[in-house]
Amino acid sequence: MTTDRHGHLMTDTGAEALAHYEQALDDLLFFRPHVMESTRAALDAAPRSTAVQSLAAYLGVLGTEEKDAAAARDAFAGFRAGLDTGKLTPRERMHLAAATAWLDGDLHGAGNILGELSVAFPRDVLALFAGHQHDFLTGDAQRLRDRIGGxxxxxxxxxxxxxxxxxxxxxxxxxxxxxERAEEVGLAALARHPRDVWGIHGVVHTYEMRGRFADGIRFLDARTDDWSSGTLLTVHNWWHYALFTLETGDTARVLDIYDAALHHDRSAGMAMELLDAAALLWRLYLAEDVRTARWARLADAWERRQDGPHYAFNDAHAVMAYVGAGRLAQAERLVGDREKWLAGQPGVSNRAMTADIGLPVCRALIAYGRQDHATAVDLLLPVRHRLHTFGGSHAQRDAIQRTLVEASLRSGRTDLARTLLSERSRLRPVCPYNWSAKARLEDQLGAPDRAAAARARAAAQSAS
Known part of the structure; x- marks a missing residue:
């Protein structure tokens, strides 16, 4: 029986397959597109290897692509047919169970098994990577931290x-x-591997959350060759660059980044890239900068996907695109489809994610597009502290939090707007958006001096 580089026994895996498998794991950790080819090579060399098949199964679900997940489910079911699980190691049986649960739509069950796997086998890098991405997709911040830390x-x-x-x-x-600790650890990771784009991504998030957007731009500029092309995270890191640039007020530069990196004629149309594009344009939409032509092209890209109910977080961003493009009927159809689907999906994690968070958010976005801001507030207010349960990061979900702020301002809910902006500005005192929104609130409250002070603070922060 073959043993991997971390000492784990691998059933039905020869030396050639092991070499491809190890390469695939390395590609996976560093978000190299070649991971698909190295995994295919490992499968060709050892089609009955549980470790290799599990890797392929995880690749099928990590991208939140419905068609990829369906293909992976069929392939994995074919592999499991006639499999003698008695000859597998305990670790392999756990991967088999985790991959099966995830492919069957039980994300949380899969996450629990992967957690048990990492306790028993803490050097199983496949379990750690898959579990970490699972925690990101389900918005579980504590597990995202402690699964790796443990x-x-x-x-x-x-x-x-x-x-x-x-x-x-x-x-x-x-x-x-x-x-601060996250920045320290992320920089330590980059000292070992400068092209660790997930490590770069982690450091960038620390700048985003602390309002250090000028530092974020400088950090990314200094490492341009390490992250800006040729990785599975390239578009997402460009999205972060665009968010930093948006805080400076340079909308022209933001749109240049959007056109060159986030969405263009050569874009692959992957869900994770389209949602970045939608989240960026939505921030402009909230500022009444509609960008109709870009919205239309983005809505076309979402429509071409013909997504079914697979991942509620994606649905919300598709609705952003439809609303931004003025296609409210299309957004309503998506909501109606998800409502019908909810009738009978026991054991599927996306059911609760859709019912509890996804549909209220989608309905709120549609209400906002109809300028029914009061309804948008009523829909978002009950879920604002639970948004994490349908996935994404704090930075990604902030587009929805800002929607609540804007809806409260536009519906005259000044008490709520004051509360929300007090929360935001104390959590992130350096954020031009927070202070410009406060200025608009003070205008509504008839306090021109306070409005001018908030506006000046926003301008000073943008120029810093």
């Missing part, structure tokens, strides 16, 4: 994979509010 003591500093684990840990620390 395994790190089992890793030697000399192991080349400890670096990307630190990059993962940095993101978990950031999402849990430990911003």
């Amino acid at each position: 395994a790190l003591d089992a890793w030697d500093e000399a192991d080349p994979h400890q670096g990307p684990l630190l990059g993962m840990y940095a993101f978990g620390l950031e999402e849990s509010g430990h911003y």
Whole structure:
């Protein structure tokens, strides 16, 4: 029986398959597009290997692509048919169970099994990576942090994979509010592997959450060759660059980034890239900068996907695109489709994610597009502290939080707007958006001096 580089036995896996598998894991950790080819090579060399098949299964679900998940489910079911599980190692049986649960739509069950796997086998990098991404997709910040933190003591500093684990840990620390520690750990990861784009991403998030957008731009500029092309995270990191630039008030530069990197004629149309494009344009939409032609092209891209009910977080961003493009009937159809689907999906995690958060958010976005701001407030207010349960990061979900702020301002709910902006500005005192919104609130309250002071503070922060 073959043993991987971390000492785990691998059933039905020869030396050639093992080499491809190890390469695939390395590609996975560093978000290299080549991971699909190296995984295919491992499958060709060892089609009955549970470890390799589990890797392929996880790849089928991590991108939140409905068609990829369906294809992976069929392939994995074919692999499991006639499989003698008695000859598998305990670790392999756990991967088999985790991958099966995830492919069947039970994300939370899969996450629990992967958690048990990492306790029993803390050097199983596949379980750690899949579990970390699971925690991101389900918005579980504490597990995002502790799943990796709980395994790190089992890793030697000399192991080349400890670096990307630190990059993962940095993101978990950031999402849990430990911003300075997250930056420290993320920079330590990059000292080992400068092209660790997930580590770069973790550090960038710390700048976003602390309003250090000028530092974020400088950080990304200094590392342009390490992140700006040729990775599975390239578009997302460009999105972060655009968010920083938006805070400076340079809308022209933001749109240049959008056109060159986020969405254009050569874009692949992947859900995770389209949602970045939607989230950026939506921030402009909230500022009454509609950008009709870009919205139309983005809405076309979402429509071409013909997505069914697979991941509620994606649905919300598709609705953003439809609303931004003025296609409210199309947004309503998506909501109606999801309502019908909810009738009978026991055991599917996306059911609760859709019913509890996804549909209220989608309905609120549609109400906002209809300028029914009071209804948008009524829909978003009950879920604002639970938005994390349908996935994404704090930075991504802020587009929805800002929608609530804007809806409260536009509906005359000044008491609520004051509360929301007090929360935001004390959590993130350096944020031009927060202060410009406060200025508009003070205008509504008839306090021109306070409005002018808030407006001046926003301008000073943008220019810093």
